[in-house]
Amino acid sequence: MIYLLIFLSGLSSLIYEIAWIRQASFVFGSSALAMSTVLAVFFLGLGAGSWLFGRIGSITPKPLLWCAGIELLLALNGLSTQALFDWTDSLYGEFYRHFDTHSTALLLMRAGLVCLLLIPPTLLMGGTLPLFCRQLIRDPAAISAKLSIVYGVNTLGAAMGCAATGFIFLPTLGLAMSLQVAAGLNLLVGLGFWLLNRRLPPCPTEEELATETSVTANTKQVPFLLAGSLFFMIGAAALANELIWARFLTNFIRNSVYTYTLTLVVVLIGTALGSLSINNWLSTTRKPQQLLITFSGLQALSATLILLLTHLPASAWQALEPWGMLPFILLMTPSALIAGASFPLVNQLVSHSSQQAAKQVGRMTSINILGCIVGSLLTGYVLLPQFGLEASIFITTAWTIIAAWIGILAINESKLSAWAGVCSAVAVWLLMLTFSPVRIPHDYMKPEDKLLSFAEGYNSNLAVVLRDNIKTLLIDRLWQGVEVSNYQVMVAHIPMIHNPDAKKVLVIGLGAGNTASRFLRYDIDHLHIVDIEPRLFEFTRQHFPSKWMDDPRVNLIAEDGRNYVKNTDQHYDFISVEIGQLDRPGVSVFYTREFYQQAHSKLNDNGMICQFVPLSFLRPAEFASVLKTFLSTFPNAQLWYNTDELLLIGFKGDIRQLSPEGFSKVTENPAIGADFDINYWGGSLYNLSSFPVFMGSFLASGAELGTLSGIAPASLYTDDKLQLSYSVSDFKKTDRRASDLVPQLQQHLSPIAAAVIPGSTADRALQTATNVRNFNIADITASDVLWTYAAKDDNAERRAQRASEALKINPRNIDAQNLLQRALVELEPRPQE
Known part of the structure; x- marks a missing residue:
């Protein structure tokens, strides 16, 4: 039952995240700056909550009672969300009218109001994972095995919550009802945790665990700074890659209201499966540090795979456009799987006892989330707008390879295959940098369009092409003017x-x-x-x-x-x-x-x-x-x-x-x-x-x-x-x-x-x-008739048919008359020499 509650807790959290992002866009706008502020504050609250409740979890004998209280408070917050956002909207409007739209004062006010709205509930959300660990982890040698299940189930719930909200709740129930559904889930989960707390004995205290072996002999401790650096870099790379991949996909997939949800669902499912799939290995291996070395090598190889995939011929990606989620899965799943598997591994390597597992998980999660914040902000405001998409792909790939190198360095026992993976990744990175087979975005333009200029914007891709000898503006590949x-x-x-x-x-x-x-x-x-x-x-x-x-x-x-x-x-x-x-x-x-x-x-x-x-x-x-x-x-x-x-x-x-x-x-x-x-x-x-x-x-x-x-x-x-x-x-x-x-x-x-x-x-x-x-x-x-149904293999006969049909509808259409005349000239039999 406890894993069902953990699943539902993750599910409700993502309902809130998706709904809050939508609601915040009505208050603060949907510009890149406004949305980045909202996401940064969201992650900041999660990180702070992980750190705070990690400390609380390490000393409380009743973590499930704390979980019940958290879910109750989240339910109350969910039910009052609309009123809170309305109040914030009114207050923000007053400040907006007194400051320039890009003044520092207005930016600070926006950040402050977002913090006021989102820090309290996200602080509570961030506290659940460390408390789950306190309740469930008793064997210091099995920290990573147990954490892989807890983290995987919670993240899988988050993925389902994201999918349900983006594809079902918001379109059918609306924003207000979606928040009520989340609040109802919080009440249900809170009641479940309260009942479990009454049935289960208190967690062992420090005195009761005094004889516990700190860690098994086969599990080496690594310096916290080194492991923390690895986790920070993994978080930064994860969020940076999400933004970069989403921007890359706009080169051949039409952006829609579902795009963000699709991206997040694929990443969350990959992360959850990565965490869950490693459980069997962790249960049987005596040296989880060797697994970390292996996964670090795979992390480098997955980054290289992404680099190669993003530089496939444009026709390969364009052929995948009708396949729905397949391009998202191909790009995002490999690194998400490895990141999900790395989470329990790194926590095992820095944890000293089962009682301190909650504290260590809280600390490591907060560091990972801090990396997410830095990665998203740097990518959105520096990499993409200042360096462009292609350079950003190379930079984040290099960053991921460095993170893999740190992961191998964290364990002093060298493994030749892991080092070979990293070295291979570096070699491919250098080769692609020197002899890139694809120019991004040039090769993704229509063959009939000549690219004259291109710029990465903060919110979109801007291009000027020569189409039919007329200079044309495209935004995210869509026609905007001439x-x-x-x-x-x-x-x-x-x-x-x-x-x-x-x-x-x-x-x-x-x-x-x-x-x-x-x-x-x-x-x-x-x-x-x-x-x-x-x-x-x-x-x-x-x-x-x-x-x-x-x-x-x-x-x-x-x-x-x-x-x-x-x-x-x-x-x-x-x-x-x-x-x-x-x-x-x-x-x-x-x-x-x-x-x-x-x-x-x-x-x-x-x-x-x-x-x-x-x-x-x-x-x-x-x-x-x-x-x-x-x-x-x-x-x-x-x-x-x-x-x-x-x-x-x-x-x-x-x-x-x-x-x-x-x-x-x-x-x-x-x-x-x-x-x-x-x-x-x-x-x-x-x-x-x-x-x-x-x-x-x-x-x-x-x-x-x-x-x-x-x-x-x-x-x-x-x-x-x-x-x-x-x-x-x-x-x-x-x-x-x-x-x-x-x-x-x-x-x-x-x-x-x-x-x-x-x-x-x-x-x-x-x-x-x-x-x-x-x-x-x-x-x-x-x-x-004249233009919409033109086939890719258009020929003179088809053009003549379309023009004739169009002229039956509007005999005065000059374009149809000209098209028919040109097509008939092409169809005339040529005199034999």
Whole structure:
């Protein structure tokens, strides 16, 4: 029964960790700095708890009673977590409004509040393992054998808790209920420990163990400093490698809401299995120090294996993309297994007696966790952003090899095979450094893309490629913008045509700057641009048109956009939300009721907000839910066409209607009018500079928009569940989601007249706009046919078929006409010579 309780204790701890990380992102933001602070404090609490309760465990005769008390206190903390985070959120917001977003004072305040929230419960969590050891370890010669079971079972519970929370609890129960589940488990486990404490006799005291043999003759003691250094380095390497591998996998695996959970689950399962699997060996061997030497050699070899795996041909890793967890398992399991096995071994070598096992385990665990903190911070803030991914892989591999060398050095009995392993690792490391067969990330780019520049950001990878002879910005391999004017500029112009007198504008998401720069063509006083990636501003300045960034009206803010909107004391006439692909982690928080309420509170009277609605990611239920959630805060709203990336425009006051005169007054400004000399699909005849053509982008408002929000069972998206992030995580480029929504759009269109001032527009112009709108909507399907379903082995015949099918849907599509013409030329029989 006690091992079941140990398992459940680990399970509840990881429910808390995953839930706290999610909850902390709403309070402090999800930037790398904020999340690193949260994780560092989490580990700091665990380490301090291990050290403190290791000392308590060495003297208490009733460790299970302490465990029961810890679980009860954790349950109380879990039930009060929401109130504690709400209080912290309010306090942090007050400080946020009085300091610069990157001031030292605000950083210290954030760290202090995180400590206030997380140190008490994590201190308690860190104390459980030493107390378990005090209860279960009685034979000084079997410390590592018993510890391998305790640590393995507890870590396996943690892995199951991580998986259950990330894959089941958060998506289905939500954040609040997940915390209640964890609190319920704490109460159950606490009751179990209390009952066991009543049944079991007290642990032997120091006097009762006075005759105990310190350690067996075959188990040599090693200097604590040497063993501690080894444990510190193993912890640092483990966390550093987690971050590096996660970043490496983004080269060929699309990052999603599940990525962090997958990474942590694989590492925890590997660690647990490593600890459990060594138990049989420890039970039979007379020289566990020889096993440590062997494992140190294997640690060096596993590091070398990782180095070789990360430098396999890019095609090998790209071929594994459809295999789900397999890439994670290949990269992370070997070193996790060895790290898990090393934990009980090292503790055996520094422990003097069974009574002191709790104290030694607490000390060694705290040292290991300190290494985790240092490794994660150094990797996140120094290695990856300053040296890049490839250099970071070599540095952490070298670090791991050094740790293996220390492990062998810790035992004076040399073992030739272990030294051979380390020497082989060094040789391979030097060889790969000199003759690396793969360039990271260059060789992971699409063959048709020419890499022009690359930078490791704090939150993401930034790249500029030449695609179809156009300079293109990629963030984590995903398209974010181009150097030339395209439909993205209309994300600024469509709302500003409604409110050309806006003076203060907020843009969330910089991209290549195509949209943000267009606001400066209007008579605004302030343009604030917020982006979570600090390096993107300079990267964009270097590679894309950027003179506009020097405009004194521009303020570039490196911050989590959601956190900024919630806490800033600034108010705006217009907020533009441009955060890219919906399946990216952290994007769905901009589609919840809470975000819209926060944005509404930061709009001036008669202010406006504009939100992307990318149809290619959305099924009918998700599309309806996006509309329903938006309308719950902005009932006065319009839906506009802008390719398949529709625009939702919300008005804090009444909807602003348009007129030909007002349109002409704005577009007669040459800088603005030039941007309207573009078209979506039909050539210059359908340029947006024509008012009827422009109005053909209006889709719905009022009752029709409300009806669209009910085309399928719709949810109200909230911070508690973040439903959208989970439902779109299975997105594939070949999905027909945009096309599937076209019939629903066609059935629920508002009259064009609903968007214009009554009497301002001739009936003929309204009819022209209606005809253009029909083509616009049809072209969503035509574009899907034309580009989405292009096969890798595309040929002239297939291109001709796709173009012909697209032209049946939208006969005016210029791209389809050109593609068909080129394909037919290729298919023409060539005259024989």
